[in-house]
Amino acid sequence: MQRGSPTMYRVPQTDDAIAELDDRNQQIVAAAYDLLDEEGLEGLTIRAVLQRTGLARRALYDRFAGKDDLVLAVFAHTLRRAAEQFGEQVRDLPDPLARLHHIVTAIVIGRAAIDGDWQGGQRRSAALSREHLRLAEARPVELQKAVSPLIDLIATILSEGMAEGQVRAGPAPWMALLVYNLVSTTVHSQLLAEEAAIPDRQRRSELAVEIWEFCRRAIAA
Numbered sequence: 001m002q003r004g005s006p007t008m009y010r011v012p013q014t015d016d017a018i019a020e021l022d023d024r025n026q027q028i029v030a031a032a033y034d035l036l037d038e039e040g041l042e043g044l045t046i047r048a049v050l051q052r053t054g055l056a057r058r059a060l061y062d063r064f065a066g067k068d069d070l071v072l073a074v075f076a077h078t079l080r081r082a083a084e085q086f087g088e089q090v091r092d093l094p095d096p097l098a099r100l101h102h103i104v105t106a107i108v109i110g111r112a113a114i115d116g117d118w119q120g121g122q123r124r125s126a127a128l129s130r131e132h133l134r135l136a137e138a139r140p141v142e143l144q145k146a147v148s149p150l151i152d153l154i155a156t157i158l159s160e161g162m163a164e165g166q167v168r169a170g171p172a173p174w175m176a177l178l179v180y181n182l183v184s185t186t187v188h189s190q191l192l193a194e195e196a197a198i199p200d201r202q203r204r205s206e207l208a209v210e211i212w213e214f215c216r217r218a219i220a221a
Helices: 023-039 046-053 057-061 067-090 096-115 118-138 140-163 172-193 201-219
Strands: none
Touching: 023 046, 023 067, 023 118, 046 057, 046 067, 067 096, 067 118, 067 140, 096 140, 096 172, 096 201, 118 140, 118 172, 140 172, 172 201
């Protein structure tokens, strides 16, 4: 690949059941997503999902063993969409570091900060932050599968950076996981700190600069 040439980033296909959703699964996950927006983690219950979808309990349990599996499906759906959107957004940027910079900044600032939708987005983001930290301990393998599309995208960009001499040589998947863990853990802490207050976009922007500089120095050739 020539330096600066546009890249079409494709989220890798997977046979994981929570990655590809049929219509009924989409209905259930969409209901869970909306409940997190409206009421936060406390509002996401099996009963509330059943009321929202009009499904019988057995129809839901045929697809999800419990609330944890439903939250994992929300993570998988959300992170897959994020990876697809980031892939589209960065494909015309001039080099791998510029692409990674865009992704790190977008994760830290978040859609809520960009769109100004603080209420719903903030409740959902804080709820998913709590669940991410819990599931990292309780269901680490399943959580890793759920977030893998975004990590795979970062790994692809790091590999391109190595080929172009911008990123130091190393195992791209492992380096991508380190970048993701640093960014996500810091963002989770910030989201939880902001949970009872109006988020400070200026602080988010400053944090994005700080995190990116840390990542850039860690991966630079």
